[in-house]
Amino acid sequence: MTISLEVSAGVGIIRLDRPPMNALDIAAQDRLRELAIEATDRSDVRAVVLYGGEKVFAAGADIKEMQVMDHAAMVARSRALQDSFTAVARIPKPVVAAVTGYALGGGCELALCADYRIAADNAKLGQPEIMLGLIPGAGGTQRLSRLIGPSKAKDLIFTGRMVKAEEALTLGLVDRVVPAAEVYDQAYAWAATLAQGPALALRAAKECVDAGLEADIDTGLTIERNWFAGLFATEDRERGMRSFVEEGPGKAKFL
Numbered sequence: 696m697t698i699s700l701e702v703s704a705g706v707g708i709i710r711l712d713r714p715p716m717n718a719l720d721i722a723a724q725d726r727l728r729e730l731a732i733e734a735t736d737r738s739d740v741r742a743v744v745l746y747g748g749e750k751v752f753a754a755g756a757d758i759k760e761m762q763v764m765d766h767a768a769m770v771a772r773s774r775a776l777q778d779s780f781t782a783v784a785r786i787p788k789p790v791v792a793a794v795t796g797y798a799l800g801g802g803c804e805l806a807l808c809a810d811y812r813i814a815a816d817n818a819k820l821g822q823p824e825i826m827l828g829l830i831p832g833a834g835g836t837q838r839l840s841r842l843i844g845p846s847k848a849k850d851l852i853f854t855g856r857m858v859k860a861e862e863a864l865t866l867g868l869v870d871r872v873v874p875a876a877e878v879y880d881q882a883y884a885w886a887a888t889l890a891q892g893p894a895l896a897l898r899a900a901k902e903c904v905d906a907g908l909e910a911d912i913d914t915g916l917t918i919e920r921n922w923f924a925g926l927f928a929t930e931d932r933e934r935g936m937r938s939f940v941e942e943g944p945g946k947a948k949f950l
Contacts, residue, residue, distance in 0.1 A: 705890030755800025793882035
């Protein structure tokens, strides 16, 4: 199967497996959307790892498949393309991308859908669509500029250049750089730790940050205020505060 979802101890691993470069063809895009929705709906999935294997994260779209598409075909397809990536971005649980090797084009856009990105020290990321006479079409112009700022995003998009892991870290494109052999383990550990946390509070935190970034400050504060007050109706809030009072900070068990 091109993309699969496996669950271990509350962590859902969405694994890309389309050798040699994990090119994201239409079938893979549609499968990605299906699994993102499944990860969203499954109560046994409390955090998610996006992983392409030891050698490559994803080198982009399937160019041969795209080459034969005309304007009408892409008008019909482009919404489904974006919807597949948006489904990943909207998983209401912590999502970490374990980036190995190349994360280019659609691969970089997929990494941008995660909440946190851990990259191998030999990783290379970029949005090279301009070299095809195109622009990023799966959210890259929007998510990249929101993540690293418009001028830095324009530099990467205008030139199409690849950046190595250390520059990606400096730009804020990735959050941690580790030896290649440790990428998956560290990403899984990040997800596994959060999988033990209060699921509804984590969902609230993610929604507040993401929705707040798309709104003015007053609207963002309203979103935060409503979620903050609403969490006082949850069992996790009761458990967390009771543990704090009786046992001290950081000892609450939420599973």
